[in-house]
Amino acid sequence: xxxxxxxxxxxxxxxxxxxxxxxxxxxxxxxxxxxxxxxxxxxxxxxxxxxxxxxxxxxxxxxxxxxxxxxxxxxxxxxxxxxxxxxxxxxxxxxxxxxxxxxxxxxxxxxxxxxxxxxxxxxxxxxx
Amino acid sequence: xxxxxxxxxxxxxxxxxxxxxxxxxxxxxxxxxxxxxxxxxxxxxxxxxxxxxxxxxxxxxxxxxxxxxxxxxxxxxxxxxxxxxxxxxxxxxxxxxxxxxxxxxxxxxxxxxxxxxxxxxxxxxxxxxxxxxxxxxxxxxxxxxxxxxxxxxxxxxxxxxxxxxxxxxxxxxxxxxxxxxxxxxxxxxxxxxxxxxxxxxxxxxxxxxxxxxxxxxxxxxxxxxxxxxxxxxxxxxxxxxxxxxxxxxxxxxxx
Numbered sequence: 001x002x003x004x005x006x007x008x009x010x011x012x013x014x015x016x017x018x019x020x021x022x023x024x025x026x027x028x029x030x031x032x033x034x035x036x037x038x039x040x041x042x043x044x045x046x047x048x049x050x051x052x053x054x055x056x057x058x059x060x061x062x063x064x065x066x067x068x069x070x071x072x073x074x075x076x077x078x079x080x081x082x083x084x085x086x087x088x089x090x091x092x093x094x095x096x097x098x099x100x101x102x103x104x105x106x107x108x109x110x111x112x113x114x115x116x117x118x119x120x121x122x123x124x125x126x127x128x
Numbered sequence: 129x130x131x132x133x134x135x136x137x138x139x140x141x142x143x144x145x146x147x148x149x150x151x152x153x154x155x156x157x158x159x160x161x162x163x164x165x166x167x168x169x170x171x172x173x174x175x176x177x178x179x180x181x182x183x184x185x186x187x188x189x190x191x192x193x194x195x196x197x198x199x200x201x202x203x204x205x206x207x208x209x210x211x212x213x214x215x216x217x218x219x220x221x222x223x224x225x226x227x228x229x230x231x232x233x234x235x236x237x238x239x240x241x242x243x244x245x246x247x248x249x250x251x252x253x254x255x256x257x258x259x260x261x262x263x264x265x266x267x268x269x270x271x272x273x274x275x276x277x278x279x280x281x282x283x284x285x286x287x288x289x290x291x292x293x294x295x296x297x298x299x300x301x302x303x304x305x306x307x308x309x310x311x312x313x314x315x316x317x318x319x320x321x322x323x324x325x326x327x328x329x330x331x332x333x334x335x336x337x338x339x340x341x342x343x344x345x346x347x348x349x350x351x352x353x354x355x356x357x358x359x360x361x362x363x364x365x366x367x368x369x370x371x372x373x374x375x376x377x378x379x380x381x382x383x
Binding site for chain 2: 055056063066
């Protein structure tokens with residue numbers, strides 16, 4: 001078994017794809033014609049978005065993500081050499097600030113934002 | 129008129145454009161009784177008895193919260209549309225709340241929706257049933273509060289009926305009291321009652337279709353324990369989780 005996908009349930013798949021393109025510089029891989037599912041170009045492990053209503057069709061029940069709620073207890077982390085630049089771009093494009101880039105004692109630069117759906121996103125430098 | 133045997137339904141999509149949620153047909157293949165599960169929605173139904181094919185009885189149901197039984201003979205036909213939950217008010221207007229778990233038949237149904245009399249039974253096919261019936265409604269009375277209700281209903285379905293009224297109201301952006309009042313006005317039943325129905329249907333599905341044990345289904349669908357789930361099953365469906373009637377049709381309720 002291998003780790004294939006991280007799938008985030010969102011209220012609007014198209015808006016989320018567009019947001020991730022502009023705020024985090026990702027590219028879309030494909031959007032299903034129903035607009036209920038989309039995948040981003042993230043290499044071997046796919047970051048995908050599915051609409052909240054498809055949760056019900058899959059027989060699962062979830063706590064919907066929302067910017068006004070406490071974020072769910074997990075995060076997606078994007079790694080870049082230019083954390084400050086990536087963080088500023090995310091802020092400009094509408095992310096919710098959580099913590100600004102800070103250098104950790106082990107040398108890594110780490111920042112946190114929340115995306116349009118309120119999901120927790122870490123933007124950090126590689127661990128040296 | 130050709131209608132597939134047994135229960136058959138078509139969901140109407142995209143959902144934003146629809147007054148009704150699904151149109152469905154049912155032809156009895158056994159004599160006796162059928163259990164109709166409640167789904168909090170109103171239906172407009174045509175009932176045809178096998179022995180009197182020319183005589184069609186119109187039926188309009190209020191929002192259902194309890195299972196009921198119908199008598200049937202092989203060959204009896206029901207054809208209907210299931211309204212979106214938030215559009216129950218189009219049928220019943222200010223009488224919606226009083227219509228919960230009631231059924232209007234024949235003349236009473238025609239009084240509620242006189243346009244039903246214009247439908248020629250000979251013209252009904254499975255294909256045009258949806259159009260025939262959804263043309264009946266005056267959609268101009270749908271106001272913006274319906275959008276809020278649909279958003280609330282989506283959240284209830286996504287969470288399997290497990291969100292509190294308070295959490296729902298903060299997600300939608302109204303006070304709990306106001307949201308519930310709007311909800312009752314267009315759906316006919318409270319948010320809590322509707323959520324219980326969604327939770328019931330999900331747990332039933334987990335047992336019937338996903339193959340979970342009763343205790344596993346109780347846990348996954350958010351009942352505090354198995355006894356809680358059993359009480360809810362008795363109350364809503366009239367049967368316990370270990371005695372689900374054979375041949376039960378579970379409607380697909382994807383809002």
